[in-house]
Amino acid sequence: MSLRISQSLSRAVLRPSPSTLLRTSIISRRFQSTQQKKDLPILYSAHAKVVGARKGHVEAESLNVDLTMSKALGGPGDAGKTNPEEMFAAGYGACFQSAMNAVAAKDGITMPTAPEDSIVETTVHLIGDMQKLDLGLRVDMKIMVRGLEMEQIKGIVEKTKNVCPYSRAIKGNVWTEYTVVKLD
Template sequence: MASLRAVQPLARRAPALFASRAGIQSAGRRFLNTDSAPVLYSAHAKVVGARTGHVEGDDLKVGLTMSKALGGTGDKGKTNPEELFAAGYGACFQSAMNASAASLGIRMPTTPEDSIVENTVHLVGDMKNLDMGIRVDMKIKIRGLDKADIDKVVEKAKEVCPYSRATRGNVTTNIAVEQM
């Protein structure tokens, strides 16, 4: 049996160890995905019919289709969860880039066509055994900034983008940057 002296240091550290494993705090970084974080905005979506149904939200109504690659019909004018995730992550990351640039004193291009984020979301794994995940390939193109400034903006955006924070450690996101 361990002596009381040997156990006391671990006992003093236990709350911090358990908190970090629960996603509450790690290396001085605050996690905002807890019930106690202030809510800035809430989005709601109702899905009916899974991958071949439809999605309804406060400002959204879109049909869903199973992609041809997964054995579905891939109906034109409809979408799928991976495409929706790619769009959401891309828009969020680009907004995080704009906010990050401003905080770094870097001026982003003012025309939308001069800053582009393209995401490809890959459904990966084994459908037969229901062992699947996603991987994201993100391509960032910016006109009018030098490579060093683009890299600074992207690095900071990775730290502040809610999608990047939510997927960190669970979804591989490969980011390629190019000047236009």
């Protein structure tokens, strides 16, 4: 059984519900205050150095990877190399799954412990018009969980959208479609 949940850019930007508006304004004020006063503690910082753009190299404390321009964008799509969209998909998927685990634990729900029983597949699409330099992202995320009821999974996913730092960062800016699947 699966369920699709879409985050509509037009709804998020043009017609937010009163509860969303209240919640968003509280969250926004909190982080605006943080940006102005820098009063929240930094939990972790990641730094990466990119040399050569999409055909270059990325170095970070625990990452050392070569980049390639995908074939779809006119590049060679070199095997063994990655691109910004793959890195975003991996980061977002891992972050969302970790946030799901935290949300479930806070709600007293035990997530499956076997890695194959809780899977997040994330596809990041580069969209727009290259000629006009009018580019953006679209995300499709498939969340598959075994051992929980569909309503539990849907509830965890809904709460996770407001907890995951990636979800919060792209909210209202990136069309995101969530598909929830209960694994048998």
